[in-house]
Amino acid sequence: MxxxxxxxxxxxxxxxEVLQQAADEMLDWHGSGMSVMEMSHRxxxxxxxxxxxxxxxxELLAIPENFHILFMQGGGLAxxxxxxxxxxxxxxxxxVVTGSWSQKSIKxxxxxxxxxxxxSNANSNHTTLPAPGSWQLSADAHYVHICxxxxxxxxxxxxxxxxxxxxxxxxxxxxxxxxxxxxxVDWSRVGLAFGGAQKNLGPAGLTLVVVRDxxxxxxxxxxxxxxxxxxxxxxxxxxxxxxxxxxYMAGLTFQWLKRQTEGALSGVAAMEQRNIAKASLLxxxxxxxALYVNKVALDCRSRMNVPFFLRDEALNDAFLAGAKAAGxxxxxxxxxxxxxxxxxxxxxxxxxxxxxxxYMRDFEKTRA
Amino acid sequence: MxxxxxxxxxxxxxxxEVLQQAADEMLDWHGSGMSVMEMSHRxxxxxxxxxxxxxxxxELLAIPENFHILFMQGGGLAxxxxxxxxxxxxxxxxxVVTGSWSQKSIKxxxxxxxxxxxxSNANSNHTTLPAPGSWQLSADAHYVHICxxxxxxxxxxxxxxxxxxxxxxxxxxxxxxxxxxxxxVDWSRVGLAFGGAQKNLGPAGLTLVVVRDxxxxxxxxxxxxxxxxxxxxxxxxxxxxxxxxxxYMAGLTFQWLKRQTEGALSGVAAMEQRNIAKASLLxxxxxxxALYVNKVALDCRSRMNVPFFLRDEALNDAFLAGAKAAGxxxxxxxxxxxxxxxxxxxxxxxxxxxxxxxYMRDFEKTRA
Numbered sequence: 001m002x003x004x005x006x007x008x009x010x011x012x013x014x015x016x017e018v019l020q021q022a023a024d025e026m027l028d029w030h031g032s033g034m035s036v037m038e039m040s041h042r043x044x045x046x047x048x049x050x051x052x053x054x055x056x057x058x059e060l061l062a063i064p065e066n067f068h069i070l071f072m073q074g075g076g077l078a079x080x081x082x083x084x085x086x087x088x089x090x091x092x093x094x095x096v097v098t099g100s101w102s103q104k105s106i107k108x109x110x111x112x113x114x115x116x117x118x119x120s121n122a123n124s125n126h127t128t129l130p131a132p133g134s135w136q137l138s139a140d141a142h143y144v145h146i147c148x149x150x151x152x153x154x155x156x157x158x159x160x161x162x163x164x165x166x167x168x169x170x171x172x173x174x175x176x177x178x179x180x181x182x183x184x185v186d187w188s189r190v191g192l193a194f195g196g197a198q199k200n201l202g203p204a205g206l207t208l209v210v211v212r213d214x215x216x217x218x219x220x221x222x223x224x225x226x227x228x229x230x231x232x233x234x235x236x237x238x239x240x241x242x243x244x245x246x247x248y249m250a251g252l253t254f255q256w257l258k259r260q261t262e263g264a265l266s267g268v269a270a271m272e273q274r275n276i277a278k279a280s281l282l283x284x285x286x287x288x289x290a291l292y293v294n295k296v297a298l299d300c301r302s303r304m305n306v307p308f309f310l311r312d313e314a315l316n317d318a319f320l321a322g323a324k325a326a327g328x329x330x331x332x333x334x335x336x337x338x339x340x341x342x343x344x345x346x347x348x349x350x351x352x353x354x355x356x357x358x359y360m361r362d363f364e365k366t367r368a
Numbered sequence: 369m370x371x372x373x374x375x376x377x378x379x380x381x382x383x384x385e386v387l388q389q390a391a392d393e394m395l396d397w398h399g400s401g402m403s404v405m406e407m408s409h410r411x412x413x414x415x416x417x418x419x420x421x422x423x424x425x426x427e428l429l430a431i432p433e434n435f436h437i438l439f440m441q442g443g444g445l446a447x448x449x450x451x452x453x454x455x456x457x458x459x460x461x462x463x464v465v466t467g468s469w470s471q472k473s474i475k476x477x478x479x480x481x482x483x484x485x486x487x488s489n490a491n492s493n494h495t496t497l498p499a500p501g502s503w504q505l506s507a508d509a510h511y512v513h514i515c516x517x518x519x520x521x522x523x524x525x526x527x528x529x530x531x532x533x534x535x536x537x538x539x540x541x542x543x544x545x546x547x548x549x550x551x552x553v554d555w556s557r558v559g560l561a562f563g564g565a566q567k568n569l570g571p572a573g574l575t576l577v578v579v580r581d582x583x584x585x586x587x588x589x590x591x592x593x594x595x596x597x598x599x600x601x602x603x604x605x606x607x608x609x610x611x612x613x614x615x616y617m618a619g620l621t622f623q624w625l626k627r628q629t630e631g632a633l634s635g636v637a638a639m640e641q642r643n644i645a646k647a648s649l650l651x652x653x654x655x656x657x658a659l660y661v662n663k664v665a666l667d668c669r670s671r672m673n674v675p676f677f678l679r680d681e682a683l684n685d686a687f688l689a690g691a692k693a694a695g696x697x698x699x700x701x702x703x704x705x706x707x708x709x710x711x712x713x714x715x716x717x718x719x720x721x722x723x724x725x726x727y728m729r730d731f732e733k734t735r736a
Contacts, residue, residue: 004401008408011612016395019403023394027387033372033697037388037571037617040376040698073441073573074594077608081592093689108593198609198708205441205573205611222590224449225476227443241566243573243611244379259596327400330408 005352009151009305009343011179011198012093016160023358036248041241048239049244053251059266060257061180064187065212070209070229071237071247075196076101076177078227079207080108083173083194085223087215088113089144095127095139099126099150100336101175109145110257112220118144125169126153131299132161139169143191148303149179152334154294155339156302160189171215179207179304181257182346183272193214199304204241226251257346268364271346278344278353279303285357291364309339316340326359373720376698377519377673377711378546378567386620404616417607417612421619428625428636429548430579432555438577438597441604444469444545444565446595447575448476451541451562452453453591455583456481456513462509467494467518468704469543477513480588480711485675485676486512496669500529509538511559517547518671519567520702522662522709528557544560547672547695548576549625550714551640559583567672568616568713573611617698625714639714646712646721647671653725659683659732677707683735684708 007012032045045235051214054069064071074082083105084093087088092114093108098121109115112291118137119130137144144163149156156179162174192211198204209229216230226240227232262270283301286292286308294301294308310316319340323331333339344353374381397404400413406416422437431437442450451473452461459484463474466489477483480523487498505512512531516525516636519578524547531540544633548563560579577597584598593599594608630638645702651669654676662669662676676685687708690697701707 003395006406008411011405011409011609014403019395019405023391026391026394027384033695034376035382036399037379037387037620038374038376038381039379041379041572043376043698066472073611074448074592075608078441078592078594081594085592111589111593149696193667198607198612203611204409204609205614221479224446224453225479226446226449240443241564241572241715243441243613243614244566245571245573246611246654262649293465296449303638306691327401330411363698 004329005348005355007342007344007348007356008175009131009199009334011204011342012200012343012345013130013347014202014249015253015256016257019253019354020248022249037245040242040331041238046244049251050242050250053247053254056251056258057256060254060266061185062187066213067187067210067232068213068216068229070208070211070232071242072229072232073205073243075207076175076194077104078275079194079209080105082223082227083114083145083192083355084109084112085227085294086219086229087171087192088220089218090220091142091144092116092138092140094118094138094144095118096130096135096144096146097122098129098147099153101150101152101177102145102147105145105147105175107221113142116141121155124297126155126296128159128297128333129155131174132166133205135166137166137168137170141168143171143173144168145173145175147175149176149304151178151305151343152294152307152337153306154302154305155300156304158188158300162189165257171212176320179302179308180256181268181271182275182304184268188250195336197246199343202253203246206246206250275303275344275346278348278350279306281350281353281357282306282342285360289364292360292368304345305341305343307333307339307341308338313339318367319363323359324357328359372695373698373716373723374697375710375712375716375724376707377702378564378569379572380711380713381715382570383615383621383624383715386617389620390617401479401574403502405595405613409610409612414612417616417619418610421615421622424619424622424626427555428622434581435555436581436584436601437598438579438598438690439610439628440577440600441573442573442595443572444543444562445472447543447562447577448479448556450475450591450595451513452477452480452561453595454587454597455541455560456588457510457538457586458588460484460506460509462486462489462506462512462570464479464498464499464512464514464735465490466515466523467521469518469520469685470513470515473513473515473543481510484509485505487568494518495663496665497523497525500534503534505534505536505538509536511541512536512538513541513543515543517544517672518527519546519673520675520705522664522670522673522675523668524672527727528554530557538665539580547670549636549639550643552636555696565614565618567711570621571614574614575620592691639720642718643671643712643714646716647674649718649721649725650674650712652709655727657728657732659735660728672713673709673711674722675707675709686735687731690731691727
């Protein structure tokens with residue numbers, strides 16, 4: 001039976017192939033007689049799973065050798081503290097606030113460092129991106145933080161800022177939770193990237209940190225050992241027991257990503273093309289319709305999270321009930337902005353977006 | 369096909385019924401059209417899973433209403449920092465060090481508070497428990513920490529200390545990672561209990577904290593918001609996205625525990641009887657044998673983790689190879705103590721321990 005299309009913002013849809021493989025291997029991984037959940041993290045079997053996952057991710061995202069791949073716990077909200085605990089040295093750090101997530105980040109960082117607002121899009125109600133040339137960067141910032149895709153407001157940096165070109169030597173920190181692995185990353189512009197796995201990589205409870213080697217070893221005394229990047233890196237993400245099954249699921253997702261192709265492209269490059277096609281299909285339909293509206297500026301619309309509103313909000317409940325009946329799940333917008341949100345991560349096929357557009361068109365015809 | 373018996377110290381064996389149910393529901397939980405991994409943690413479906421898990425655990429462990437059940441991340445090693453960040457107020461805290469885990473705990477706590485060694489069993493090489501009457505408790509300690517079951521050294525508190533009877537008003541903190549849900553808990557003697565899930569509750573990546581209400585709200589300024597017990601409690605363990613699938617697996621394990629019976633007993637009480645029988649079978653055999661030896665004092669031998677040695681260590685490799693061939697997995701001892709270790713958590717049936725004893729007897733006969 002075909003599964004419904006699941007537009008959850010996270011934890012989010014996963015590829016059916018990946019879920020099926022996990023179900024098939026649940027009681028016996030590769031003839032080991034054990035579920036992956038039952039393996040010592042120090043054993044040969046899990047060692048293979050860990051090594052494959054890290055190697056595949058490095059290949060998929062073209063992560064240079066001078067970056068460490070860390071599998072941690074606590075999600076983006078914990079990293080909002082863990083990043084300044086590791087990188088700020090208590091000194092000045094700059095934030096570009098473009099929505100709910102970067103707002104949370106600066107608030108938490110201010111507990112550990114002098115956190116300065118370098119730029120904000122509050123005056124547009126989080127529907128634009130402030131041009132990097134306008135950012136007020138501190139001369140001595142220990143890092144500059146952006147949320148490269150704001151899940152709630154549906155805003156995405158389609159090009160990472162080049163801090164060097166802006167006259168800053170600070171490393172760029174990106175919270176890429178909700179668009180990691182949906183597009184290529186220019187690592188020459190990044191010092192550290194972090195993200196919860198539960199949008200595009202795997203189950204909630206796994207946190208990915210990709211950090212440049214020279215940024216390790218500067219943790220504040222208050223940093224818990226289990227969250228000191230240097231300690232985590234030195235122990236191959238096994239200082240504390242890692243979330244082994246979540247790493248396994250992420251690894252299966254990486255293998256699935258490697259198998260994806262679009263024409264001559266494969267892996268993340270193929271996925272990026274597919275994501276562009278999916279997002280264009282949905283945004284074009286919304287822009288052409290009389291009932292639906294997306295308020296985000298054209299140059300920074302997220303390919304992953306598409307918030308939209310019905311011009312007649314009295315129709316919201318009927319829209320959601322009809323969507324569910326049509327096998328289109330979890331479309332309700334975040335409570336802080338209202339309306340609807342379609343999260344169309346890697347695991348959402350083009351057919352799912354097409355089904356959503358078809359439903360939206362039919363709904364508009366019958367109700368408007 | 370029967371599965372092998374898995375003696376891993378953690379991540380550890382899980383009940384086959386639980387794994388089978390997870391496999392069956394992997395692509396569609398209760399007709400929702402979603403895997404549990406794919407559900408918004410804010411949605412109705414996961415809300416039901418969370419509520420059942422917490423309710424079942426409260427019932428199983430008879431947790432009083434003035435204790436909060438928190439589902440967190442980071443494992444016991446992260447809690448080694450999170451507990452003093454929340455409870456120490458920077459002041460004196462007492463530790464009873466009885467093995468590797470309490471040793472790690474005092475070391476990490478010393479980074480946040482004045483951590484005092486109240487008692488130690490180092491003089492017996494971690495094979496005894498210092499009598500509570502001999503503990504040197506600080507008059508003004510903000511808590512007293514014990515590891516109620518030392519996974520590596522195989523030492524267990526069979527009765528929790530009564531700090532009030534020792535003249536102390538400090539709350540008792542127990543690290544019960546490796547024996548949680550294997551026996552009843554006298555909550556009148558406990559202020560806070562914590563444990564990683566990966567021994568007796570579910571997959572790695574979930575951390576259980578049970579904390580008395582009056583201990584919330586005293587976090588140090590350096591405590592990350594995501595690890596402030598008050599914040600976690602106020603948000604129903606959903607301040608940050610919880611490890612949803614791990615909570616679901618723990619919930620299935622709790623349901624399995626509730627179904628267990630021994631005579632008129634059920635749940636944890638039944639499990640405790642079964643665990644006593646399992647441990648007795650193994651220890652009695654070891655004590656009667658000429659080849660195997662367990663060095664822990666009789667009054668504090670762990671029911672969960674049974675470290676043992678072959679008197680002829682040259683036989684170690686052959687012992688392990690034969691065990692694996694006989695379907696007895698992950699028996700190698702921790703690298704810090706060597707030898708063997710059989711972890712016989714709740715999910716290990718009596719038949720598994722009997723199979724181990726049979727193998728050990730046969731091995732001794734042919735090799736000794």
